[in-house]
Amino acid sequence: MTTSGERSFRIAQEVRSHAASGRRVGLLHAAPLRPDSRIAPEIQTCVRRGLASVVEASEKGTTGLLLVHGPSELDWPRKPLAGIRAEQAMLICHQIADYGVTRISQRLGVGVQWAPTNPWLRDAAPRNLKLMPDDHRPMLEALPPRSSPTRRSRARIGWIAGEGLPQPPDTEKAEIVALDEAQLSQLSLDRLSLLDGLAYFPAPEGVQLLDTVVLAAAHLGVAVAAAPWLKPHYKGVAVYCTPEEALSRLIAKASRKRPTDPVQPVSHPPAGSRQRPVMFVASNGVGVGHVSRLLAIARRMDPRLPLLFATQAQAVSAIERLGFLAEYMPSASYVGGDFELWDSWFRHDLETLVDAYDPALVVYDGNNPSHGLVGAVATRRDCRLAWIRRGLWGPLSSPFIDNSRWFDLIIEPGELKGQHDDGITARRRDEAVLVPPIRLLDEGELLTREEAARRLGLDPSRPSVLIQLGAGYNRDVVALVDNLISVLRRVEQLQICVAEWINGTQPLNYWQGVSYLRGYPLSQYFKAFDFSVSAAGYNTFHEIVNFDLPTIFIPNRHPSMDDQAGRSSHAQAQQAAFELDESELGDLPDLVNLLMDGKAREFLAGNTRSLHQSNGGADAARWLTQLHMAAQ
Incomplete structure (x- = not known):
């Protein structure tokens, strides 16, 4: 149960099928454990949902049917199944080595039947073994596909890769996703429906096939291309071709699969149902x-x-x-x-x-x-x-x-x-x-000018400016704020307030005669200010524009940041704000004097009003x- 990917997919599907039929299902891990062993996520989900219970090797019990996956992998010297008494036992063989386990009937205390998982393993079985009449194929439940509200411009093709398998093609015609054993172990089975196509070309001598992956993908509506020698096994679920032909065949089928209408969003969950968070x-x-x-x-x-x-x-x-x-x-x-x-x-x-x-x-x-x-x-x-x-x-x-x-x-x-x-x-x-x-807040959630000013210790009858330049992780905020304050202090009657981020690198309480805005969210206090000097991060920028706060943007141009300069320059091009580079603050005094004029502020605010959008x-x-x- 610790083997992720194909094996855990198959076992989990069997658990779900038996549980759906009203059977009680127990799971016992009988193979050796490594220090880093963990139960595969698909099987964990079955246990969490109450579809199966975990059985300890030390427990004694009886069962109508004992299914043993991969008998050659069990830790037989530890006698992991000694406490189990079964009416029937089936040994599910995933590889030729599974036939090599001896004294099975004596070990289990009951007659056994061997269940190869494909025709090639059946052909390789010793003649003296009692085989099930049919191959043990995956039990596929009704897997709901994961619908997407978007339509990709290119088909997304999963290409099962690994040692001895053909390499995925290098192409721009489709998005190729290499699905090796490690990648498959990171996915749930139904997540295969996020693919448009699946290519599978194992070597003919390989007998450990990814049956559950292939059949579940087809069941989910994913187009499958497979090697021609697999046709007797998979029959009509795939198109059969060479690896070189697979891409064009899958792209053609994927184009017919994609939805034509986007999914429409809904707003309310059903009443009375238990809601997972x-x-x-x-x-x-x-x-x-x-x-x-x-x-x-x-x-x-x-x-x-x-x-x-x-x-x-x-x-x-x-x-x-x-x-x-x-x-x-x-x-x-x-x-x-x-x-x-x-x-x-x-x-x-x-x-x-x-x-x-x-x-x-x-x-x-x-x-x-x-x-x-x-x-x-x-x-x-x-x-x-x-x-x-x-x-x-x-x-x-x-x-x-x-x-x-x-x-x-x-x-x-x-x-x-x-x-x-x-x-x-x-x-x-x-x-x-x-x-x-x-945006975090809507217009109606902002404090009034009088209330915001009162909380900040400002006089609402006097002009005020807010400096909000960010947390300071990749920018010398202290030096920049110091330069700004030296300019702003020249303006008579102007009240200066510096915003401190809740996760800032250091306090910004170095300047006397300056107010400080601490707390969260900052935008609830915007009406206390006549204008601001601000960075152009996403949230701050869109709050400023939507709440009509006239602003001089000084974008953070650090290479690790988003394109703040592009954002603020676009606002300036719309005559909704001003933009300055922090290395070129020569125009700052003129801009500050301009924003002390109520008509100038109203001009900017009028332009921001034309840019308003609903809250996404x-x-x-x-x-x-x-x-x-x-x-x-």
């Missing part, structure tokens, strides 16, 4: 943008759905203040050291949380959907996986960008209309559902509710 997983960025977008969506989910957060950002208190349960997992950047080692730890801890809370949906916001993240969730056949993937990456990429193929849903929060984007996500936009910009958090919540319902 939604788990929001926030990456740790240089600010709290990932957390803020997920909170924006969570606040707009159906209130009947239980929600929780697993965050790498140091923002647990902010999440909890908004009424959500939060678990903290230190990020790779916080821990330091080797990323792969951290990622293996991250997978272990995330799996522990998924086991404990049993979410039907995991929603990730971040730039690096690592193998640990995907492996922790994509192996679970009754848990969906979604990615909130902000665009405008600029020249950035991610070594894990191709893991997008294993997400059931990708939502891209929008930018201002007309925003140019030539980043990697723009080139993969056919994977995603686009929604308007996502509500749209994202509807899409995620639909996905959650599919996993219930």
Whole structure:
């Protein structure tokens, strides 16, 4: 039961089939265990759902039917089946070595039948063995396909790869996904429906076939191309051709398979049903943008759905203040050291949380959907996986960008209309559902000018400016704020307030006569200010534009950041804001003087009003509710 991939798929399908027929199913692991052994996720799911119970080797019991998979792999000297008394016993043979186990009837205390899994193993069986009349084929349940609301521009073809198998083709005609043993062990069986086609060309002498993978894929509506010698075995479920012909045959069949109408989102789960939770997983960025977008969506989910957060950002208190349960997992950047080692730890801890809370949906916001993240969730056949993937990456990429193929849903929060984007996500936009910009707060949730000023110790009758330049992880915020304050202090009566991020690298309380805005979310205080000087991170930018706060943007141009300069320059081109480079602040005094003029501020605010869009958090919540319902 610790062998992931084909073997665990087959056993799990048998468990589900027998349980559906009303039989009680017990699972006993009788093979040797390694220190790192673990029960395969597909089988874990069966146990968690009450379809089977775990039997210890020391227990005694009786059963109507004993199924022994891979008898040559059992730890016979330990006598793992000594306590089991069976009316019938069937030995399921996955390889020729399985026929070599001796004294089986004496070991089990009952007559046995041998069940080869394919015709070639049947031909290789010793003549003195009593074989089942038919091959032991996978038991396929009614696997619901994972429908996608998007239509890819290229077919996604899974190519079963490994030693002795033909290499996947190098082509731009389709997205080729190499499915070796390691990759298959990271997936649930029904996740094969995220493919458009599957190619399988094992060597003729190979007798350990991936029957469950191939037949389940076909059952899910995935086109299958296979080696001609497999036709007597798989019959009409595949097209039979050479590896060189497979790609064109699968692309042709995949084009006929794809849906023509997008799935329409729904907003409410069925009443009265038991609701498994939604788990929001926030990456740790240089600010709290990932957390803020997920909170924006969570606040707009159906209130009947239980929600929780697993965050790498140091923002647990902010999440909890908004009424959500939060678990903290230190990020790779916080821990330091080797990323792969951290990622293996991250997978272990995330799996522990998924086991404990049993979410039907995991929603990730971040730039690096690592193998640990995907492996922790994509192996679970009754848990969906979604990615909130902000665009405008600029020249950035991610070594894990191709893991997008294993997400059931990708939502891209929008930018201002007309925003140019030539980043990697723009080139993969056919994977995603686009929604308007996502914001944590709506207009009606902002404090009035009088109340916001009172809480900050400001005089609402005097002009005030907010400086909000980010957490300071990759930018010398202190020096930049110091330069800004030296200019702003020249303006008579102007009140200066500096925003401090909840996960900032250091306090910014160095300047006398300056107010400080601490807490979360910052935008609830925007009406206290006449204008701001700000970075152009996604959340702050869209809050500024939608809440009509006249602003001088000083984008963070660090190579690790998204294209803040592109975002702020587009706003300036729309005459909705000003943009300055932090290395060229010579125009700052003139811009500040201009923004002290109420008519100038109203001109900018009038232009931002023309750029308003609805809050995409509500749209994202509807899409995620639909996905959650599919996993219930």
